[in-house]
Amino acid sequence: MGEMADVRNQARRLGRVIRQARLRQKCSQAQVAAALGYHQAKVSRLENGRGTEDTRVLRNVAEVLDIPLHELGLAAPPVPHAADPETEDMHRRTFLAAGIASLAVPPTPSPAAHQDLIHALLPAPPPAPVADEVGVTELGDRVAAVRRLFSTCDYAELGRALPPLIAALRHAAADSSHASTVIGLLATTYQTSASLLLKLGDVGHAWMAVGRAMAEAERCGDPVVLASSVRVHAHVLAREKHTTQAVTLVHHTAEQLSGSYDRRPPRYLAALGLMVLRGVTAASTAGDRAATQDFLSEAKDIARYVALDRPDAWANFSPTNVELHAVSAAVSLGDAGVALEAARPLMRRPIPVPERRAALWVDAARAYSQQGRLADGYRALRVAESCAAQDVRRPAVRELVADMAARDRRRAVPELHHFSRHLGVPA
Known part of the structure; x- marks a missing residue:
């Protein structure tokens, strides 16, 4: 009462x-x-x-x-925290930033922007070429910009940028002069749309975006675009608990594209590596330890030849990204101690991509939660918020916070309940 x-x-x-x-x-x-x-x-x-x-x-x-x-109640003031001997130095450096970030959290895409994106994905007759065509170079720059918005977790701006970009690419694709290049850019934009919709928990429309991405990838014929579309397809499959199908899809595609890594361009390797890492996620979610290790080994092999670890990179793949997925896989497999042991050196390492940096701390929070260390889990979430405030507002993290708060029946961690209320989830 x-x-x-x-x-x-x-x-x-x-x-x-x-x-x-x-x-x-x-x-x-x-x-x-x-x-x-x-x-x-x-x-x-x-x-x-x-x-x-x-x-x-x-x-x-x-x-x-x-x-x-x-x-x-949409942003929390800085909250004092107890010392944690294992990560005290890291918390001291990051907690002030977490408090500042929580006071200025930008919104996720508005309902109007969300509806505009869904409308852009709906079937429609091919648009006729227009007189004022946008150049392919400019379109490529715009696609790179939306990929950067995703990597920096600016989901509000991304939601606004995607619909007009999809429209412009569909217009450009109607012109056959650079059709293959534009179709590849369109497939990449659909991939980004699917990834954003998954972040927002809209799996139904993510399926539609993935269907568009796969169709354009097949039209394009570029193995790089295909690998990237398969990666997102596997992500949606795994999110819907079709993990066996996701593992099979990644494994089958990787068999066709793997090998000769020392002679492949970085863009090819990055796309392939990210697809294999999606296999790591799917296999670990399914509890398949053997497949998880196989995918991790393959990703490590690819990472020997490429390191694209920047928000402005075409794809964020590097040895660090492989290590981050190893942490996440350990959490999914229930090996919280292993996950935290692997996460500690990464917590001290500069990770330039905000989405990946936030993912590390969210996975640390999941591991702490598995061990019943709710206060440590709460502190990890606040650090994740300082890395990417909008990412912490996505449904998957809100569910984690709600679960942690529900388990703290005696309210031993009052800050956790305060944080839960500010995220709009039941405490």
Whole structure:
């Protein structure tokens, strides 16, 4: 009963904050509703503390009424933490950054941007060439830019950038002068769309994006594009618990593309290496230790000849990325101690790609959680937030936080419950 009362009090407090901000702006409820695209009754309910659990709505309200995010519980202030002798130095360097990042968390893609992306993926007649065609070089630069947005976890901007890029590429593909190159760029853009949708937990539409990516990869005929599309296809399969099919798909494709690594260009090796690492993820999720080790060994072999470990790289593959996947695989296999032992040296190593850096700390949190070390898991999540704030807001991490908070029945880690509320997940 006490916990329910706390929730009601928090909801009423949020309602008061919204009402006071509206009055400061000298706006009526009808004016605010029109700016938000809601009915006036919804604004009234919000001000009465109803519906405030929807963090996406709160973010929209914060933007319209110029309310600081932390006043609506959408960002947490820096939280002091207890010393951890194993990683104390790392926490000391990163925890201040975590607190700063949480006070300025940019939103994930808006509902409108999400719908625009889904609409861009829907079947449509091939567009006719237009007079003002965009050059292939410019299109390539735009595709590289959206890949960089994904690597830096700027999912809000990525959601806005993808639909017009897909439209431009489809227009350009109707011109046969550079069809193969443009089709390859279109396949890469569909791959990125699928990856973003998976981050957002929208598996249904990720399937549609993967279908587009695979079709364009086959049209293109470039083995690099094919390997990248297969990687994303395997990701969706594994997410939907079709791990055996994902492992088979990666294994079959790798057999056709592997070998002669010393004579392959970096772009080829990076695409192949990332696909093999997806096999690591699928096999470890399935609990197949033998296949996990086989894929890891193959990835290590490829990584001897290539290291593209930058947010602006076409594909982020390197020996460090292989080690990061080994940590993740150990967690998936339930080997928390092994995972943390492998993670410790990586925690001290510069990892220039924010998405990969955040993944390391999320995997550390998963391992700590498996060991029942909830306070350490919470601290790891705050470090992950400092690396990539939007990535910590994705459904998979929110589920982890919810699970950790639910297991802390005695509230021995109050900061964890505070963090859970600010992520909008049940504590």
